[in-house]
Amino acid sequence: MAIFDELNLPREKSIVETWTPEEIKRFLDTSKLKRPSRHYIAYEISIKTGLRMGEVLGLEWKSINWEKRYITIRQTLCRIDDKGNYGLEPEVKTVNSYRNVNIPESLCESLRKHKRLVERDKIEAGVKYNDLDLVVCTKMGDWLPPCNWRRGFHSIRKQLRLPKIKPHALRHTHATYLISIGVSPKIVQERLGHSDIKQRLGTYSHALPSMQLEAADKMDLLLKS
Incomplete structure (x- = not known):
């Protein structure tokens, strides 16, 4: 019953725009970029981990476990006053936000390459x-302003002629893709740092119809075996 409860997700009023797997591959193919950005690694981290913008911009090299392939969310770049100023804060958004997130080997390779750039x-x-000790930073080591994050993302998106989505949608794209390939909603919840699985994953309910059809087809296979 618990599994079915997880998939009984509420409807959301807003429609979340995400990219398809084919569009994700186009975005990750840096060979097609005329002007590669030094901050491209930020978007690759987001799309492959589901981290929030502030979590990506606050990520430190010491928070990467290369051997076990995971990163630890320890701090975030966020607004620090009512004037709209930003700064690095050691505290994360919620208790669930402080977490370890496993990363694919391809991202490890990209991070190693980017680290060489930072060392230069x-x-x-x-x-x-x-x-x-920031992974995503300026040439002088300072944190990257969120406006630069957004501007850089749209520049790359336009170069690759990809559908217009908000930079934050990279996080949604990560979650939607995992759900669509059958990853447990509980695992997705843990990766994103959400506290309420039903309420938050309702955002990605548009990915469920294909899973419903897959479940129906698997039932036929079971009965025919």
């Missing part, structure tokens, strides 16, 4: 480099 920046900047 450190050498070139010398004592002027502000070493915050």
Whole structure:
């Protein structure tokens, strides 16, 4: 009964725009980019992990476990006052937000390549480099402003002629794809750092019809065996 309860998701008033698996592959094919961005790694992290923008921009190198292939969410880039200023905060959004998220080997490779770029920046900047241990940062080591995150994303999206979606939709795309290939909603919940599985996964209910048809076909296979 618990499994069926997980899939009995409420309807959401808003429609979440996401990319298809084919569009995800196009976005991840950097060979087609005329002007590769040094911050491309930020979007790759988001689409392959489902992390929030603030979690990606606050990610530190020390939070990556290369051997066991997971990252730990320890801090976030967020608004620190009512004037709209941003800063790094050691606290995460909720208790569920503090979590370990396993990452694919392809992302490990991309992170290693990006780390070499950051190390070169450190050498070139010398004592002027502000070493915050950030994975996604400027050439001088400072945190990346969210407006730059959004502008960079849309620049890449336009180059690849992909459907217009908000940068935050990369997180939704990650969740929708996992659900569509049959990953347990509970696992998706843990990766995203959500506390209420029914309420939050209702956002991705549009991915369920194909799973319903797959379930029906599997029933036929079982009965014919």
